[in-house]
Amino acid sequence: MRKLTPSILFLTLLLLFIPLTSGQISEADEAYIKAMTAPSPAQRAQLLKDYIAKYGGKGTKYENFAYANLCLLAYPGKTEKETIDYGEKALALGGLDDLTKCQVLLVLSGLYSKLGQNLDRAKSYANQAIEVSRAAKGKESATETEVSWNKIMGAAYFALGQAQEKNREYQAAVDSYINSYNLLKDKQIIQTLKKLAKSQYDNKQYAEAERTGRAIYNITKDNESAIFVGNCLYRSGQEDEALKFFKEAYARKPSGEIAYNIGLILAKKAQNNPALVMEATTYLIEASLTYPSQAQQARNMAESLFFTANKNLRYNEIVQELQELGKKLEELTNTYNTKFGNKEEEDLTEAEKKEMKNLLAQMEETKKLIDKLQAEQNMAIAQFNKLFEETKKKLGIK
Numbered sequence: 001m002r003k004l005t006p007s008i009l010f011l012t013l014l015l016l017f018i019p020l021t022s023g024q025i026s027e028a029d030e031a032y033i034k035a036m037t038a039p040s041p042a043q044r045a046q047l048l049k050d051y052i053a054k055y056g057g058k059g060t061k062y063e064n065f066a067y068a069n070l071c072l073l074a075y076p077g078k079t080e081k082e083t084i085d086y087g088e089k090a091l092a093l094g095g096l097d098d099l100t101k102c103q104v105l106l107v108l109s110g111l112y113s114k115l116g117q118n119l120d121r122a123k124s125y126a127n128q129a130i131e132v133s134r135a136a137k138g139k140e141s142a143t144e145t146e147v148s149w150n151k152i153m154g155a156a157y158f159a160l161g162q163a164q165e166k167n168r169e170y171q172a173a174v175d176s177y178i179n180s181y182n183l184l185k186d187k188q189i190i191q192t193l194k195k196l197a198k199s200q201y202d203n204k205q206y207a208e209a210e211r212t213g214r215a216i217y218n219i220t221k222d223n224e225s226a227i228f229v230g231n232c233l234y235r236s237g238q239e240d241e242a243l244k245f246f247k248e249a250y251a252r253k254p255s256g257e258i259a260y261n262i263g264l265i266l267a268k269k270a271q272n273n274p275a276l277v278m279e280a281t282t283y284l285i286e287a288s289l290t291y292p293s294q295a296q297q298a299r300n301m302a303e304s305l306f307f308t309a310n311k312n313l314r315y316n317e318i319v320q321e322l323q324e325l326g327k328k329l330e331e332l333t334n335t336y337n338t339k340f341g342n343k344e345e346e347d348l349t350e351a352e353k354k355e356m357k358n359l360l361a362q363m364e365e366t367k368k369l370i371d372k373l374q375a376e377q378n379m380a381i382a383q384f385n386k387l388f389e390e391t392k393k394k395l396g397i398k
Contacts, residue, residue, distance in 0.1 A: 028055045032062040036069070045075040064093035068100050071107060080111055098136040102152050105129040106159050113162040123167070126160035129153075154183030158192075165196060170208055174215050181219065190216060197228065206235040223249045227258060239265050256291025259283045260298055267305050277309035278387075285391045306384050318377045322370060329366045332359055 025033075031054070035047030048066045056063060071087035087108045090096060096104065105125040112122035130153055137149035161176035174193065181189040193216050200209035210232035217225040230245035243265050250258040266280030284302035288295045336359045340348070348356065392398075 026060075028058075028060040029062065031055065032060075032066060035066070041073055041075040045070060045073055045078070048073075064090050064095050065100065067093065068096055068104050071104050072100075080115065083111060084108060098132050099152075102129045102132050102156070105132070106152075106155055109156075109159040109163060113159070113166050116166055119163050119167040122163035123160060126156050126163055129156035130160065150183050154180045154186075157183065158189065161192075170196065170200065171211060174212050178215055178219075190220065194225075201228070201232060201235075204235075206232045210236065223253050223255075223258075227261070230261060234261070234265070239268070254286075256287050256289070256294075260287035260291050260294050263287055263298065263301070267301060270305065270309065274309055277305060281306045281309075281387065282391055285388055286395065289392060289395060289397055303384060306387070307380060314376065314380075318373050318380070322373050322377070325366055325370050325373070329363060329370065332363045332366065335359060336363065 028051070031047070031051045035044055035051050038044040038047050048070050051066050052063065052070075067086045067090035071083055071090055087104045090104050091101070091108075105128050109122045109125035109129070112118045112125075133149045133153040133156060137153070157176045157180035161173045161180060164170075164173035164176055173196065177189055177193050177196075180186075193212060197209050197212040197216060200206075200212060210229055213225055213229040213232055217229055226245045226249035230242045230249070233239070233242035233245065243262065246258050246261045246265070250262060260283075263280050263283035263286075266276050266283060270276040270280050281302050284298045284305065288299035288302060291298060336356070340352070340356050340359075345353065345356075
């Protein structure tokens with residue numbers, strides 16, 4: 001028996017080879033055989049319809065299979081309603097072999113999910129396909145046939161997941177998709193899970209998105225899913241747990257995006273734990289060098305964190321003092337220009353000369369203080385720049 005390969009959710013149609021009993025073949029049986037051996041799908045479908053029109057409801061041996069094949073057969077002009085009607089009639093008549101029954105159940109389940117209709121029925125059909133394939137597998141030895149039933153079961157779990165997802169039963173859908181993946185190892189199932197996780201995240205359903213993301217991560221162990229789970233946890237306020245995922249991803253494959261995420265969390269934690277300042281600053285500097293979309297933001301945060309946390313540098317105090325001294329110098333200069341800007345010294349009175357001398361002395365003293373503070377500020381900046389250059393060197397950036 002050749003392997004059965006599911007395509008997305010549905011199994012490719014396999015022609016039914018039904019053993020005939022010895023003895024005389026009836027006219028109805030001959031009509032069915034003729035239909036099933038027709039050279040094209042269109043001819044086969046027409047002959048099956050003719051068979052049903054003539055023998056339907058008369059208790060013929062293959063009426064159920066005629067309906068089943070019309071459900072499964074892809075022929076020109078076929079509508080979704082026809083597929084459903086034929087499939088439902090085949091199931092109602094019963095007597096189908098396990099393989100054909102599973103095919104019909106999967107087609108109907110998938111079609112109902114696609115249309116968003118009768119989702120309870122879609123789930124029921126998928127579950128029936130799971131049970132039929134499980135029972136059929138149990139009858140087989142560990143052969144190619146057993147492997148084929150595993151594939152049918154995997155397709156059935158996928159169909160169940162689709163119906164559950166359409167019905168907004170997201171956790172149940174994730175479980176079904178995982179069961180399907182464990183049987184099929186089909187990467188398309190992972191893509192379906194990722195699409196669901198992204199939809200949940202975009203809808204700000206962060207807890208649900210995290211659970212879906214973890215299911216993906218447990219399979220792939222890749223950085224993309226680790227970062228996704230970390231982002232979900234961060235959005236949910238679980239920063240310590242998010243940090244674990246980000247650092248794990250960073251250890252495997254460093255990137256500016258991960259460095260930025262780690263830096264954000266550590267910067268917040270550093271407010272109550274100064275021991276984390278340098279680690280947070282280093283990650284943010286790395287992000288400023290390797291994460292273009294957030295480069296300036298990362299650098300600004302790194303500078304602010306570095307200068308605020310290193311109180312011995314007095315960077316923020318110096319900035320404030322320089323602003324005050326600059327304003328004072330501006331006021332002294334304006335006063336001097338107003339009173340003495342257009343006057344010669346010999347035209348001044350002694351009192352005016354004394355006042356002018358005092359203003360000049362204050363201006364000079366203010367300039368010296370400004371120069372002194374700017375030197376201190378430059379020293380602080382130099383320390384940050386040193387850390388910046390060390391980080392560049394570590395990253396191999398020139």
